[in-house]
Amino acid sequence: MSPGSEELLDCGNMTDVNNTYGNTTNSTCGGDFNQFIMPWWRQVVWTLIYIALVIVATGGNLIVIWIVLAHKQMRTITNFFLVNLAVSDCMMSLMNITFNFVYFLNSHWPFGEAYCKIVQFVSVLSVTASVFTLVAISVDRYSAIMHPLKPRMSRSWTLLVTIIIWVMSAVLAAPNYLLSQTYTFVYNDGDIRTLCYLTWPDGETMESTLEAVYNGAIFVLTYFLPLTATTYCYTRMSVELWGSQSIGEATPVQIESVNSKRRVVKMMIVLVAIFAVCWLPYQVYFLVIPLFSELTHEPIVQEVFLGIYWLAMSNSMYNPIIYYWMNSRFRMGFQRVFRCAGRIPQGNAAPQYRQRSSHQTTRVTMSDLKSCTATATNGTAGRTGTELALLHNSASKLNGRSNNV
Structure with missing residues (x-):
């Protein structure tokens, strides 16, 4: 919900003008003006910040997809999951961030009801697919390190797991598509404002028990449980890789194998940690606001939410940066793109x-x-x-x- 939406929904002297087109309701509100309009210079600052986010997130993740799919030696099981992660992040940056930013900046939805449903659906679909992919990677790494003699996941199983991830994500996001609607209000000064938000069967947003249950379920299923599972997996793997010692003198091949696994685990730990930090304020916001709904009337809540939303969405641009920083193969791939050069050589990025x-x-x-x-x-x-x-x-x-x- 856009900051300040509840203010209009609770407008005491609102009168229905009986002008409904489909599910879009037009009403007249007794408010004098839309208070959620920032000075132009602050709008410019926020716009530049979000433009940088979208460019880096989209460009970085598209390069990651190209690096893996265009180079045979990069097509490993873990890298296929990283491609899935990049796809969900691209979906977030291309189909969600820009449109929601315009909505949050102006407290007005100008994109119609059809896309209102789509953007609400994609917002949950993409983040759920991302976190489930992180869990799949942790399970795959856990199996490879803790049970090295067991067969690794095949490509067909990787595809099946990926399909399951998207199906589960779509199921969790379905209420956002089915219940999203647009409502148009007219101020006394003639200004028009359209809202895009969810209408629950048992009441309006902020008053619905079903909404509270849904938000709680989203928090548990897309944040608490996945982070608990990945924390457990990477803790066990860290103890195995850094805490245990081999019997006898390790050969150079064994040393390099352990070091390679350590590099991968360290990179994935960084990915999960940044995901947790970026999404925590966003998750807390939607758990706390229903308990203190009066906060949505404060003009400052608009910029607070823009900051929280930017932090959550910025997670989609950090992953390519982490790959570049912590993996030489990806680093070489990025450098080749920047230089418009050829393909990644076999073996090491810089053998x-x-x-x-x-x-x-x-x-x-x-x-x-x-x-x-x-x-x-x-x-x-x-x-x-x-x-x-x-x-x-x-x-x-x-x-x-x-x-x-």
Whole structure:
């Protein structure tokens, strides 16, 4: 509900003008003017903030989808779930954020009743799909780390789990589609305001018992239980990866395997933690406001809610940033997009090779080799042609180990 909606719904001297089109009701309210209109400069500030959110969230998640689907070596089970997460985040940024922001900024819904139903449905569908996907990833990682001898989830099972996620999300979001309506009010000064909100069978919003039950169920099913499950899984995995010690001396292959799993778990813990922080104020708001409905009459509630809503929606733009920061394969993919370059090479994003001498170990990357080749061609190479040939020959005999998710 838009801040201040209850004010009009409870307007004591509101008179029905008997002008109803479909489910859209037009009424006259005795209020003098719409108090939820901010000064222009504050509207500009909020608009810029939300524009940046939509651009980063949409662009970042589309790049994530491309990185995984366009490169065969990136098509792992975990990465397929990350694509599902990116799809839900794109749905949120493209179909929800912009339209709701306009509504919350002006306290007026100009997009018609059909899209009122759609945006209310998508708002729950997308976040539910996101959190259920995070749970699926944690279960998959838990199985791989805690029960390494058991077969991993196949691609067909991954597809089935993804379908189940979206079906369950659609079921939870269905009341938003079925019960959403638009109501139009006319102020004494002739200003028109349209609301987009849910009408419950047992009463108006803020007074409905069914609404309170639904909001409580959404909190439990899309926030409390998923975070409890993921916290349990990642706690057990962390104890296994950082707290246990192998019997005897670990081989380099075993060490690299453990380190790779640690990197993935750390990244997923960051994803879940940021999700929890971003969505907590939003969840609390809809649990508390029905108990203190008088707060919706205060003009400041509009900007408070815009801040809370931005924080919740900003979760959709953080995930690509986290992938770039914590995973070299995704980092290389993003860099390739930014440079409009080719595909991700097989193996590591920046495959690292080691050239051993009697005195030291030198870390050499493929970018070093390319740089040496280019400079040698120009006659300014720091290494001689013989050294470069030996280095390239040594590198070609080794396989870079992947740390993909």
